Amino acid sequence: MSVVMEPTDRTRIRRGRNRAVAERTDLLALLTDALVAHLGVTVGDHPVVLPTAFAVDVDGPDEGGTLYVHGSVAARWLRSSAGTTVCVTVTELDGLVAGRSAFHHSMNYRSAVVIGQARVVEDEAERQHALDLIVDHMLPGRSATLRPSTRKELAATAVLAVPLAEASMKARAGDPVDEPEDVTAGIWGGHVPVRRVLGAPVPAQDNLPGLDVPDDVRDRAC
Template sequence: MSIDDMALSPTQRSTVRRGRARARLVRAELADVLASARICHLGVVIDGAPRVLPTVYGVDLEGPDRGGTLYLHGSVAARSLVVAPDADICVTVTTVDGLVLARSGFHHSMNYRSAVVLGRPRLVTDAAERGRALDAIVDQVIPGRSQHLRAHTKKELAATVVLALALYEASVKTRDGGPVDDDVDIEADRVWAGVVPIGEWVGVAEPADNLGSCVNQPAHVSALCSASPGRG
């Protein structure tokens, strides 16, 4: 069975109940959400208390885990990663595409794409998979970056823990379109309503102060900068 043939929300706890009309059942939309962001939030219980921590991540839709693989990494001293393989975790990814301004505070909203992935991660110990995972995490932040970097050193690898989470148990919710106002507010026609698009911006790349004059800006950095309209 291919990843696209799997149900997006195959379990009770990953089935959207609130706002079902905004649930998406196509796994391609999960891939879209995961590709749209650079930061996820990891939810894990430590010493009986929940913690939600922002972190970078990587994705391999054809990875070895059921439904594909989401990779997390960090210091071997990070308790959030050390305790994670012993219990279920929750990873969320959200991209905000627009601010929805309605005629009342109650109906204000956002246009967004959001994914929730649940499961018990595994510790990645295979050297080849660890390398692919760390490259995927770098490329999630800056596409194409990993192939330009030197290899990881043994010291760096020894200081890093890598976790893999199956993408099988996941849900996606999205919202798009304009405000949904009450008829009485629309008829009153006294308050401006609409959508303000919003998103990340990428500025002009600034070379390091100690960069040699013979090292030119690579194509993947130029592509990243040119792909954004910038902040104006």
């Protein structure tokens, strides 16, 4: 059964409503596919937007599930965002759209906006779970192959949780939308697909001799 995202005043799409995506499954698919999120916070008297690794737990403790990001406990942006409303955006570029006029050049994309009150994860079990999710988001299955985090590493790392209750998504695909007279003028229009390509794994220079690329890394690169 499909689940439709109910917009709020903060997530209602007012411009380009024809590109709004209502299905929650499409939002979750984008959050699964994308690797980088941008977190917008207010630090002191000015806004800051930071790129960050992230992961999603659809069954997380927050309303609608939980989006996790992590950072250093010393990071000012992380301390400043606790208990405040933050904005997380995720975008995947799918194509470059060549219109028949400058005005109608565009991009094919999928983008999401998540707005919510951030909280610092204090529970040790949830924090470890979130960190494992972030590692596995980059390399599925990787966390199970790693040694446990040390107390020092955990003490230096903070996790921020944002509810997925308030979210919106837009998407564009396909050809340019040109004026009829520009089409009949014979100017070429179309789009250039863009896709992410992962290369073959490159071993670290200080690997011990004879180490093979593990399955989790090889599977991700294929």
